[in-house]
Amino acid sequence: MHIQDSRWGSTSVVAAAADGHGRRPGESARTTPLRVDAQRNLEHVLRAAREVFGELGYGAPMEDVARRARVGVGTVYRRFPSKDVLVQRIAEEETSRLTEQARTALGQEDEPWSALSRFLRTSVASGAGRLLPPQVLRVGVADESSDAVDLGVEEPRVPQQRVQADHLRLVEQRPAPAEEALDAGIGDAGASALLEVVGQLVERARAAGELRGDVTVSDVLLVIATAAPSLPDAAHQAAASARLLDILLEGLRSRPS
The missing domain is CATH 1.10.357 (Tetracycline Repressor; domain 2)
Structure with missing residues (x-):
């Protein structure tokens, strides 16, 4: 599961396409839920990393961390550019x-x-x-x-x-x-x-x-x-x-x- 964790994610792009001001009439920009999802993913990754490294040592691959966190490995690398x-x-x-x-x-x-x-x-x-x-x-x-x-x-x-x-x-x-x-x-x-x-x-x-x-x-x-x-x-x-x-x-x- 890949979740866009940039504050300028796909939600903001869709909103920007609705009118020239970055939101639909009467609707505020919807970036907060995206940030909440990104924060939740970060917590899942850190918890999974502690479990995996605790069980297998710091040599365990990033794929194991992503699997334990139930996110795509790309999500892990977006938060942590290297192991x-x-x-x-x-x-x-x-x-x-x-x-x-x-x-x-x-x-x-x-x-x-x-x-x-x-x-x-x-x-x-x-x-x-x-x-x-x-x-x-x-x-x-x-x-x-x-x-x-x-x-x-x-x-x-x-x-x-x-x-x-x-x-x-x-x-x-x-x-x-x-x-x-x-x-x-x-x-x-x-x-x-x-x-x-x-x-x-x-x-x-x-x-x-x-x-x-x-x-x-x-x-x-x-x-x-x-x-x-x-x-x-x-x-x-x-x-x-x-x-x-x-x-x-x-x-x-x-x-x-």
Whole structure:
């Protein structure tokens, strides 16, 4: 289904043909319904893109997005002239979404562990981990390695070999162009905002003695990505996510010596 989404669409052309002033006698220009349809199509495309990329990764083709949105692929390309633009839009929205979830947990929970666990539960329940941009993980590793040097720590708190393996698992289904689009699109501002607020959650929980001393921001983001499986049945997916997150949270907590 192809819907003209320009404000100078076919409706306005027909109206213009009726008289010399762009409307029939006694009738106003009918561009608003067209804009409403275009906005509805945009919402369908964005929702479909989140679902498809969440299930198949950012390497999924635009045709799959159009099919899920029940629009023609031409409609998708009118809104997003290339797949890279759509990937950037979804990744930016998801990064912003995670940042807001972290800020909410930080502002509404007095107990450090409650704040961190609330953020993780909210993020996993929303399916955010399936759309977590790989660039955010790489930035997190770089930032924490630098912090370790500044603090005089002899070795990085996140073993590089382990992070690389986890990173590969997250993006192995995603072709390089999609990953490059994420790197180019999110920018330092969005990634830095997310890392800063999650870092506050981590530091508070660690200072309170409730979080293992070796747990980093990258570990927390990996928990979000790992505990958000994509299963065909929504109820099974929710149950599996909750169970897995419970296990992972137990692994994050510090234990009395």
